[in-house]
Amino acid sequence: RKEVEQDPGPFNVPEGATVAFNCTYSNSASQSFFWYRQDCRKEPKLLMSVYSSGNEDGRFTAQLNRASQYISLLIRDSKLSDSATYLCVVRGAGKSTFGDGTTLTVKP
Amino acid sequence: GAVVSQHPSWVICKSGTSVKIECRSLDFQATTMFWYRQFPKQSLMLMATSNEGSKATYEQGVEKDKFLINHASLTLSTLTVTSAHPEDSSFYICSAPRIAGGVADTQYFGPGTRLTVL
Numbered sequence: 386r387k388e389v390e391q392d393p394g395p396f397n398v399p400e401g402a403t404v405a406f407n408c409t410y411s412n413s414a415s416q417s418f419f420w421y422r423q424d425c426r427k428e429p430k431l432l433m434s435v436y437s438s439g440n441e442d443g444r445f446t447a448q449l450n451r452a453s454q455y456i457s458l459l460i461r462d463s464k465l466s467d468s469a470t471y472l473c474v475v476r477g478a479g480k481s482t483f484g485d486g487t488t489l490t491v492k493p
Numbered sequence: 494g495a496v497v498s499q500h501p502s503w504v505i506c507k508s509g510t511s512v513k514i515e516c517r518s519l520d521f522q523a524t525t526m527f528w529y530r531q532f533p534k535q536s537l538m539l540m541a542t543s544n545e546g547s548k549a550t551y552e553q554g555v556e557k558d559k560f561l562i563n564h565a566s567l568t569l570s571t572l573t574v575t576s577a578h579p580e581d582s583s584f585y586i587c588s589a590p591r592i593a594g595g596v597a598d599t600q601y602f603g604p605g606t607r608l609t610v611l
Contacts, residue, residue, distance in 0.1 A: 419600075426584070427604070427605070428586050428602040428603060428604050428605045429537065429586075429602050430602070431599055431600070431601075472536065472537070474600075476600075479525070480539065480542070481527070481539070481588075481600060482539075483536045483537045483538075485535065486536055
């Protein structure tokens with residue numbers, strides 16, 4: 386079993402749709418959690434950190450459930466520019482582990 | 494602006510040659526840097542952790558004699574792919590965590606180096 390698993394995707398949604406991604410992790414000692422966005426042939430860029438209390442940044446909402454060991458990302462009112470691969474990242478013991486990513490395509 | 498740079502951004506070389514990739518933290522010191530490799534349509538795979546002033550820590554299955562890492566200063570780590578072969582063609586990305594208040598803050602990624610071995 387992989388340390389970090391994400392929804393397989395791809396997700397193809399129309400503009401304005403709401404889409405949610407889930408990610409599960411196996412190491413209960415993991416300390417911090419992030420969502421990164423990676424555009425084709427580019428490096429990953431931090432989208433947002435994920436906190437137990439849940440956090441929101443504009444159209445993006447991230448949540449962490451430590452008991453069930455999963456994190457989620459919700460994108461509301463999706464835009465064409467949201468098309469990318471979204472990587473779930475779990476960090477612990479000084480090391481970051483990446484999920485395989487979920488590809489989102491937003492269509493007009 | 495970019496806080497971690499990589500050079501070169503892309504390289505094409507013949508099989509058997511060695512390729513050096515540089516990773517620099519631009520406005521902060523990084524005692525630790527990470528080297529990842531990403532094949533098409535796959536996730537980033539950690540290759541090794543580069544430690545300033547000491548030996549790098551390699552992940553299982555990564556040949557340390559093939560992927561030489563040198564963390565020469567607090568702002569520079571280099572990865573040398575020795576005797577590169579076509580199967581080494583990949584996207585190599587470095588990252589450095591910026592420490593704030595004694596705790597690792599955000600992990601910044603370099604723009605990546607696309608290596609193609611003919």
